[in-house]
Amino acid sequence: MAKWFEDAGKNSDIVLSTRIRFARNLKGIPYPKKMTAEDAKRVIALVEAALEEMNYTFTKYDMQKLSPNEKERLVEERYISPDFASSKIPSCAYISDDNNVSIMVNEEDHIRIQCIYAGLEDKKTYDLISKIDTYLSEKLDYAIHEKYGHLTSCLTNVGTGMRISFMMHLPAIVMFKASEGIFSAISKLGLTVRGMYGEGTKSAGHLFQISNQVTLGKDENEIINDITHVVEGVIAKEKELRQELLNQKGLVLEDKIMRSFGLLKNARIMQSKEMMNLLSDLRLGLSLGITQNISLKDITRLMIMASRAHISSSETSDAPFERDVERAKLIRNTL
Amino acid sequence: MLCSNCSSKEAAFHYKYIKNGSKNEIHLCTDCAKKLGYINDGELSFNPANIFGELFSLPQFIRHRAPETSCPNCGTDYNSLSRTGFVGCDKCYDFFAKQIDAILSKIQPSTIHKGKLGGSEGKKIERDNTIKGLKEDLQKAILNENYEEAAVLRDKIKALEGEGGEK
Numbered sequence: 001m002a003k004w005f006e007d008a009g010k011n012s013d014i015v016l017s018t019r020i021r022f023a024r025n026l027k028g029i030p031y032p033k034k035m036t037a038e039d040a041k042r043v044i045a046l047v048e049a050a051l052e053e054m055n056y057t058f059t060k061y062d063m064q065k066l067s068p069n070e071k072e073r074l075v076e077e078r079y080i081s082p083d084f085a086s087s088k089i090p091s092c093a094y095i096s097d098d099n100n101v102s103i104m105v106n107e108e109d110h111i112r113i114q115c116i117y118a119g120l121e122d123k124k125t126y127d128l129i130s131k132i133d134t135y136l137s138e139k140l141d142y143a144i145h146e147k148y149g150h151l152t153s154c155l156t157n158v159g160t161g162m163r164i165s166f167m168m169h170l171p172a173i174v175m176f177k178a179s180e181g182i183f184s185a186i187s188k189l190g191l192t193v194r195g196m197y198g199e200g201t202k203s204a205g206h207l208f209q210i211s212n213q214v215t216l217g218k219d220e221n222e223i224i225n226d227i228t229h230v231v232e233g234v235i236a237k238e239k240e241l242r243q244e245l246l247n248q249k250g251l252v253l254e255d256k257i258m259r260s261f262g263l264l265k266n267a268r269i270m271q272s273k274e275m276m277n278l279l280s281d282l283r284l285g286l287s288l289g290i291t292q293n294i295s296l297k298d299i300t301r302l303m304i305m306a307s308r309a310h311i312s313s314s315e316t317s318d319a320p321f322e323r324d325v326e327r328a329k330l331i332r333n334t335l
Numbered sequence: 336m337l338c339s340n341c342s343s344k345e346a347a348f349h350y351k352y353i354k355n356g357s358k359n360e361i362h363l364c365t366d367c368a369k370k371l372g373y374i375n376d377g378e379l380s381f382n383p384a385n386i387f388g389e390l391f392s393l394p395q396f397i398r399h400r401a402p403e404t405s406c407p408n409c410g411t412d413y414n415s416l417s418r419t420g421f422v423g424c425d426k427c428y429d430f431f432a433k434q435i436d437a438i439l440s441k442i443q444p445s446t447i448h449k450g451k452l453g454g455s456e457g458k459k460i461e462r463d464n465t466i467k468g469l470k471e472d473l474q475k476a477i478l479n480e481n482y483e484e485a486a487v488l489r490d491k492i493k494a495l496e497g498e499g500g501e502k
Contacts (some may be wrong), residue, residue: 027425034409034423130451137453143425146460148439149448151428155420155438160450190444217445 001098005304008297009119013287014235016167016300018121020129021114023152023161025143031153032106040090043110050139058094063087072309080104108153122228159216164224166231171206171284172241190214205276246288257285265335270328279303306330338364406430466495
């Protein structure tokens with residue numbers, strides 16, 4: 001089945017993906033930062049036995065056996081975290097054959113379940129992760145507390161252990177310099193906004209991630225409804241400003257987008273950051289009907305397939321120039 | 336590099352941060368860093384590496400009276416817990432119960448879990464909480480002389496307690 005970045009969902013012109021993760025630990029075993037290799041192997045064996053009995057098939061990725069490039073590819077596809085890829089203790093990821101679920105064992109917590117879908121799909125994503133969690137809670141002895149709920153390694157995750165995040169493309173909000181005001185309002189609501197690539201609000205490709213901070217004192221549905229409400233507000237604002245941009249700058253905007261298309265279509269050497277910015281123009285052009293020659297899915301797919309580890313073969317992995325040449329070739333072949 | 340506040344002593348404290356989308360740097364000598372509240376007795380009073388910033392910095396009185404002890408199960412000490420927000424095992428939640436409650440009440444809207452739990456222990460906790468709530472309702476119903484409602488509540492409590500096979 002298609003991976004999230006090869007697919008499209010609701011509001012895909014603005015929301016690239018919806019991701020939810022649950023942090024869970026097993027009772028009586030020190031958390032990964034304090035565990036021995038023996039403890040780590042024990043947790044892997046327990047989780048694996050539980051997954052084997054499940055009516056859902058997973059492929060196992062042993063972090064101690066994968067090459068650095070293979071791990072980085074999983075990071076780029078967002079199935080594992082960068083910290084997990086550099087884990088020093090025995091740790092494994094299990095990715096479902098339908099590519100919607102990944103389970104990291106011995107990341108910051110013993111178990112990190114994650115579900116991801118393209119587009120604004122909070123309900124669908126929650127239903128799936130909740131089903132998997134309920135199943136695992138019956139097979140495994142979760143560390144829970146009668147007052148705090150799920151116990152986690154970091155106190156910022158205690159309670160539901162849930163983090164929901166939306167990856168959003170917000171070029172018009174950035175171009176109208178409205179991001180600062182909107183983002184600071186969002187952070188006052190107990191949510192976090194950060195650039196997906198690069199630091200602060202100067203995110204390459206105008207991509208931002210909005211996620212919850214609250215994990216305790218509200219249940220999963222309340223947390224999801226609160227954040228989805230805000231995300232829908234941001235979508236409405238972005239749509240309004242995109243239209244405004246078209247009305248105010250019509251031909252200038254069209255010129256900028258078509259120039260970006262021309263560069264992508266013809267360049268022979270392409271750095272990653274430049275690609276992200278040009279693809280952002282293309283995505284905007286597509287949503288405003290200025291460009292038609294590519295689909296949203298293809299843009300997201302290109303973003304991942306042309307990222308560092310994906311574009312590297314074993315020969316070019318340490319050669320940035322060759323990578324940039326390969327990247328330009330892949331883009332030309334796609335457009 | 337000289338301290339950017341007093342311009343007389345060598346800077347010993349270097350802090351980079353992002354504000355309103357632009358990068359900023361602060362270079363201070365130890366005295367100025369203390370005076371301006373960046374460090375507390377030579378120790379960082381916040382954790383710049385953490386995206387939640389100062390959320391973990393506890394009220395001063397808790398910091399100063401914190402016991403200099405470590406969790407007997409995993410060795411996590413209070414200093415590292417308050418600085419990073421990380422515990423090492425389940426037992427830390429009992430050992431540092433008071434301090435953890437103080438941190439949680441600072442970073443979360445409430446310290447009582449409302450979401451799903453699952454598993455047999457989770458179901459037992461959920462059931463106990465339901466029974467607790469029903470018993471409170473029962474008291475209220477009796478006080479209000481609403482005996483019909485009280486009878487219904489009593490039956491519900493009995494049924495739930497029966498499920499648990501205890502109490």
